[in-house]
Amino acid sequence: MAESTIWWLLAGSVIAVELLTGTFYLLMLSLGLVGGAIAAHLGATVPVQLVVAAVLGGGLVVAWRSYKKHQPPALPAGANRDVNLDVGETLQVDAWNEDGTSTAKYRGAAWNVSLRPGAVSAPGLHRIVEVVGSRLVVEKL
Known part of the structure; x- marks a missing residue:
C-alpha cells in the first residue's frame, strides 16, 4: 500500500471520529494528516511527511484555540x-x-x-x- 493511501485513510478515520464527537480540533488534526498525504504524493520521505503532518495539524489546532480564546463568551x-x-x-x-x-x-x-x-x-x-x-x-x- 502506498504511503499516501495510509495518510488518506488516517485522515478519513479522524474525520469520521470528528463527526461522531463534534470536536472541531480533530478536524484541524485531519487537515494535518491531509498535509502528510500531499507530502507523500510529492515524493517526500517519511520523516518529512511526519513533520509536515505534525506542524500543519498542530499549528491549526493552536490557531483555532487562539481564535476561540479571543471570541466573546456565548450568551445564556x-x-x-x-x-x-x-x-x-x-x-x-x-x-x-x-x-x-x-x-x-x-x-x-x-x-x-x-x-x-x-x-x-x-x-x-x-x-x-x-x-x-x-x-x-x-x-x-
Missing part, C-alpha cells in the same frame, strides 16, 4: 437572540410596582415583567433583554 439561552426570538423586541410598560415588577401585554397575552438590575423603573417603551421562564426581563429604551 434566555438572553441569546439566536435561541429566543423575543430578545430585542419591545413592549409598553404602563406602571411599575415598588419591587421592580409589572404586568404588560405582549404578543396578545399578559406577561410578568421585571427590570434588568440597575435599570430605571419608568413607564414607557422597554426592550426585552432576557426571558426567564415566563418572566420578561426588560430595560428602558
Whole structure:
C-alpha cells in the first residue's frame, strides 16, 4: 500500500471520529494528516511527511484555540437572540410596582415583567433583554 493511501485513510478515520464527537480540533488534526498525504504524493520521505503532518495539524489546532480564546463568551439561552426570538423586541410598560415588577401585554397575552438590575423603573417603551421562564426581563429604551 502506498504511503499516501495510509495518510488518506488516517485522515478519513479522524474525520469520521470528528463527526461522531463534534470536536472541531480533530478536524484541524485531519487537515494535518491531509498535509502528510500531499507530502507523500510529492515524493517526500517519511520523516518529512511526519513533520509536515505534525506542524500543519498542530499549528491549526493552536490557531483555532487562539481564535476561540479571543471570541466573546456565548450568551445564556434566555438572553441569546439566536435561541429566543423575543430578545430585542419591545413592549409598553404602563406602571411599575415598588419591587421592580409589572404586568404588560405582549404578543396578545399578559406577561410578568421585571427590570434588568440597575435599570430605571419608568413607564414607557422597554426592550426585552432576557426571558426567564415566563418572566420578561426588560430595560428602558
